[in-house]
Amino acid sequence: MMGYLSVSLQPRAVNVDLQTDATLQVDISDALSERDKVKFTVHTKSTLPNFKQSEFSVVRQHEEFIWLHDSFVENEDYAGYIIPPAPPRPDFDASREKLQKLGEGEGSMTKEEFTKMKQELEAEYLAIFKKTVAMHEVFLCRVAAHPVLRKDLNFHVFLEYNQDLSVRGKNKKEKLEDFFKNVVKSADGVLVAGVKDVDDFFEHEKTFLLEYHNRVKDASAKSDRMIRSHKSTHTTALLRILLHHYAYYCTTTAPLRILLFFLKVSELFEKTRKIEARVAADEDLKLADLLKYYLRESQAAKDLLYRRGRALVDYENANKALDKARAKNRDVLQAETSQQLCCHKFEKISESAKQELIDFKTRRVAAFRKNLVELAELELKHAKGNLQLLQSCLSVLKGDT
Amino acid sequence: MADTARDPPPEQTDFQELEDGEDLFPEPAAAPEQSGPASLPAEDVSTNSNGPKQDSLFDDDPEDLFAEATEEVSLDSPERDVLLSDGPSPAITPITPPTSVITPRIGHAHDDMFTHSSFDEIEEEEGGDSFDIHIAVSDPEKVGDGMNAYMAYKVTTKTSLSVFKQGEFSVKRRFSDFLGLHSKLASKYLHVGYIVPPAPEKSIVGMTKVKVGKEDQSSNEFVEKRRSALERYLMRTVKHPVLLKDPDVLQFLESSELPRAVSTQALSSAGLLRMVNKAADAVNKMTIKMNESDAWFEEKQQQFENLDIQLRKLHASVESLVCHRKELSVNTALFAKSAAMLGNSEDHTALSRALSQLAEVEEKIDQLHQDQANADFYLFSELLGDYVRLITAVKGVFDHRMKTWQKWQDSQMLLQKKREAEAKLQFTNKPDKLQQAKDEIKELEGKVQQGERDFEQISKTIRKEVSRFEKERVKDFKSVIIKYLESLVQTQQQLIKYWEAFLPEAKAIS
Numbered sequence: 040m041m042g043y044l045s046v047s048l049q050p051r052a053v054n055v056d057l058q059t060d061a062t063l064q065v066d067i068s069d070a071l072s073e074r075d076k077v078k079f080t081v082h083t084k085s086t087l088p089n090f091k092q093s094e095f096s097v098v099r100q101h102e103e104f105i106w107l108h109d110s111f112v113e114n115e116d117y118a119g120y121i122i123p124p125a126p127p128r129p130d131f132d133a134s135r136e137k138l139q140k141l142g143e144g145e146g147s148m149t150k151e152e153f154t155k156m157k158q159e160l161e162a163e164y165l166a167i168f169k170k171t172v173a174m175h176e177v178f179l180c181r182v183a184a185h186p187v188l189r190k191d192l193n194f195h196v197f198l199e200y201n202q203d204l205s206v207r208g209k210n211k212k213e214k215l216e217d218f219f220k221n222v223v224k225s226a227d228g229v230l231v232a233g234v235k236d237v238d239d240f241f242e243h244e245k246t247f248l249l250e251y252h253n254r255v256k257d258a259s260a261k262s263d264r265m266i267r268s269h270k271s272t273h274t275t276a277l278l279r280i281l282l283h284h285y286a287y288y289c290t291t292t293a294p295l296r297i298l299l300f301f302l303k304v305s306e307l308f309e310k311t312r313k314i315e316a317r318v319a320a321d322e323d324l325k326l327a328d329l330l331k332y333y334l335r336e337s338q339a340a341k342d343l344l345y346r347r348g349r350a351l352v353d354y355e356n357a358n359k360a361l362d363k364a365r366a367k368n369r370d371v372l373q374a375e376t377s378q379q380l381c382c383h384k385f386e387k388i389s390e391s392a393k394q395e396l397i398d399f400k401t402r403r404v405a406a407f408r409k410n411l412v413e414l415a416e417l418e419l420k421h422a423k424g425n426l427q428l429l430q431s432c433l434s435v436l437k438g439d440t
Numbered sequence: 441m442a443d444t445a446r447d448p449p450p451e452q453t454d455f456q457e458l459e460d461g462e463d464l465f466p467e468p469a470a471a472p473e474q475s476g477p478a479s480l481p482a483e484d485v486s487t488n489s490n491g492p493k494q495d496s497l498f499d500d501d502p503e504d505l506f507a508e509a510t511e512e513v514s515l516d517s518p519e520r521d522v523l524l525s526d527g528p529s530p531a532i533t534p535i536t537p538p539t540s541v542i543t544p545r546i547g548h549a550h551d552d553m554f555t556h557s558s559f560d561e562i563e564e565e566e567g568g569d570s571f572d573i574h575i576a577v578s579d580p581e582k583v584g585d586g587m588n589a590y591m592a593y594k595v596t597t598k599t600s601l602s603v604f605k606q607g608e609f610s611v612k613r614r615f616s617d618f619l620g621l622h623s624k625l626a627s628k629y630l631h632v633g634y635i636v637p638p639a640p641e642k643s644i645v646g647m648t649k650v651k652v653g654k655e656d657q658s659s660n661e662f663v664e665k666r667r668s669a670l671e672r673y674l675m676r677t678v679k680h681p682v683l684l685k686d687p688d689v690l691q692f693l694e695s696s697e698l699p700r701a702v703s704t705q706a707l708s709s710a711g712l713l714r715m716v717n718k719a720a721d722a723v724n725k726m727t728i729k730m731n732e733s734d735a736w737f738e739e740k741q742q743q744f745e746n747l748d749i750q751l752r753k754l755h756a757s758v759e760s761l762v763c764h765r766k767e768l769s770v771n772t773a774l775f776a777k778s779a780a781m782l783g784n785s786e787d788h789t790a791l792s793r794a795l796s797q798l799a800e801v802e803e804k805i806d807q808l809h810q811d812q813a814n815a816d817f818y819l820f821s822e823l824l825g826d827y828v829r830l831i832t833a834v835k836g837v838f839d840h841r842m843k844t845w846q847k848w849q850d851s852q853m854l855l856q857k858k859r860e861a862e863a864k865l866q867f868t869n870k871p872d873k874l875q876q877a878k879d880e881i882k883e884l885e886g887k888v889q890q891g892e893r894d895f896e897q898i899s900k901t902i903r904k905e906v907s908r909f910e911k912e913r914v915k916d917f918k919s920v921i922i923k924y925l926e927s928l929v930q931t932q933q934q935l936i937k938y939w940e941a942f943l944p945e946a947k948a949i950s
Binding site for chain 1: 764767768771772774775777778779781782784785786787788790791794795798914918921922925926928929932933935936939940942943946947949950
């Protein structure tokens with residue numbers, strides 16, 4: 040049913056408050072949804088000398104974004120930064136399934152019902168589509184705004200190289216390797232986290248992030264559930280009640296006034312239902328998406344702390360090894376070099392990590408503020424709209440009676 | 441790659457663009473639909489003999505048309521219009537109501553009331569939608585202890601109708617009193633075609649809880665539901681112009697002492713007898729094959745069958761609606777708690793406070809959802825239940841008509857047989873037997889005539905009752921829908937209050 044879908048978009052920073060910098064501006068100007076993949080048109084405007092042109096576009100797919108993200112993670116030089124979280128995979132399966140089911144059941148419902156449902160499902164599909172575009176865009180914008188990551192060579196290739204990057208998704212073996220890597224990492228993470236940090240700032244951050252991440256996870260799940268039940272409530276059922284009654288009246292030769300009454304009421308509920316759908320959609324965008332994003336960001340921050348913790352442990356181990364070597368007076372030079380490397384690595388990470396975590400807090404507070412304000416404003420707008428519809432309908436109905 | 445902008449249709453615009461102040465819904469005009477009537481098919485309008493009324497259809501005049509009015513039109517429609525229109529209707533010559541209606545408050549009063557003219561007079565006195573009697577059932581009080589305990593309700597009547605001795609008075613009644621009233625009215629009026637409103641249902645389980653003294657949520661709800669049902673029952677009863685004047689009704693409302701209605705007990709011999717009679721009736725109904733000469737009745741019976749099915753379906757829909765809303769309420773409460781936890785762990789003070797405020801708002805909204813679910817349930821579910829029972833009463837009245845017809849037919853057949861027998865007797869030489877036969881025939885002829893009159897009377901009464909019923913039904917549903925809309929208005933107003941309080945907190949985050 041949905042062969043492909045293309046949407047024109049304006050740049051937006053959904054959940055992140057980013058300074059737009061004239062030296063490098065990145066956005067996704069167009070997107071195409073084909074049967075099993077989404078093609079993003081990444082558009083760059085830059086005054087940097089690194090690029091051949093000042094403005095250009097390329098087409099990228101999701102796997103290429105992941106490749107870029109992973110290249111950051113694996114780069115030791117970036118160990119001291121919060122790597123912007125990778126965008127989640129575009130997932131239209133549920134939506135596509137619903138549309139397919141609708142197509143199959145076309146014969147069993149009236150034309151009007153069918154068109155209405157089709158519109159609703161298409162709107163849902165479109166909303167998911169826009170969301171995935173936004174998340175991919177935010178990832179690129181974060182990278183472009185980061186003083187160090189924006190200079191990354193892979194990033195420039197990603198932006199400029201107008202051929203396919205020939206990045207394939209991971210095969211089964213690689214996925215399995217990843218899985219084990221993660222298991223090892225989380226076990227190690229627990230060990231590392233257990234080591235008390237001398238630095239108060241980092242000790243506080245560690246405790247804070249651990250708790251915060253868990254709570255955001257819970258809030259994200261609960262907000263999803265709440266919004267899902269919001270979508271399925273109420274006026275649809277009541278609408279059906281009234282339409283039944285109305286239909287009954289149409290089959291009898293009922294007085295005109297009665298027909299009009301029910302007509303007005305069912306029209307009212309049709310309108311309020313649309314508003315309710317928007318309320319759910321706005322809550323989804325401003326609340327649920329916000330929480331989901333910070334779930335991923337707080338994980339990235341935790342990863343940074345883990346890397347620093349790892350470096351600290353390595354440093355302390357290197358110190359112990361050096362003491363041992365000095366005591367035994369064997370391989371001292373080796374131990375000294377090793378210790379110096381560890382020290383250097385640790386200090387480098389610590390320095391940038393501190394700033395990264397402070398920036399993270401600033402970004403987080405700004406994003407929450409923006410979204411909470413917008414959420415409240417939208418809720419107010421919809422409630423007022425609903426109220427106005429209800430009151431005007433009531434005055435008409437009461438005037439008639 | 442195509443850089444062309446392809447804008448999605450406005451309905452599906454990016455939701456964030458809403459912030460630009462775009463209004464995707466034009467504000468509804470004050471009365472947009474009233475231009476509609478002109479385009480509606482004229483078939484909906486009955487070919488009424490009242491010419492001028494037909495023209496006023498296309499004005500904004502609040503006129504009702506009764507498509508069902510057929511041969512009754514010339515006699516009754518003027519009175520009906522007085523009942524229906526809420527303002528002076530130019531097409532109708534106003535009828536001056538009689539200054540008083542003398543109601544004989546004696547035993548066989550109903551004979552008088554069944555004559556056509558007095559019924560019209562009674563209708564005239566009601567006049568318009570301002571029905572001048574209001575009954576409230578309140579202050580449920582438990583009297584007594586243990587299994588003999590019962591609930592006493594205060595019944596307060598406020599009226600300016602002359603048929604009552606005072607303008608405002610109250611009495612204490614118990615549930616069985618209501619049932620007793622209904623059973624008296626049913627025995628007097630059902631078999632002549634009046635739709636007597638059914639009393640609220642007995643509930644052995646519910647009542648036992650109350651008797652035993654369980655003071656919990658469910659028994660409070662039960663008492664409240666019952667109180668409300670009793671009030672609706674009384675109001676429906678007095679809205680009926682004939683029932684209102686019935687001495688039993690008046691006695692019920694006015695006299696401080698009422699003889700205990702014993703035969704209404706669920707597990708009494710009278711109760712069992714009633715059940716047996718009901719079963720017998722059902723069997724009888726199946727064997728009566730009536731020769732329906734009047735298409736109106738056939739059509740109406742079919743409609744009521746349909747309506748019955750409809751209402752039961754709607755009842756089920758309301759239940760699912762209430763379920764959904766309760767689920768939403770639960771999920772909102774869970775989210776509120778989660779948001780509070782998140783606020784606690786947030787180390788930026790202003791944001792932490794804002795998140796806690798958000799949690800509070802969501803908690804309040806959860807309460808709103810719950811209250812709304814209750815409103816949905818009470819308003820609609822109870823109404824639908826009432827109507828399912830009322831339809832049963834309506835069907836009963838149609839059955840009585842069939843029985844009346846059967847009686848008439850039976851006497852006719854008997855008369856025929858007697859006539860044949862008399863003819864035979866003419867050829868025998870038995871003068872006293874002949875005389876006896878002639879006497880019997882005369883008696884039977886009277887009976888047949890009476891049977892025909894009864895049948896015509898009940899048919900006429902039913903027509904009136906049905907149109908009254910349909911009017912009442914519409915009024916009831918309309919008033920419930922309006923109440924429901926008002927409850928929705930309140931919900932939205934509360935929502936606005938909550939979010940308006942929250943907004944400055946969100947803006948205060950720095």
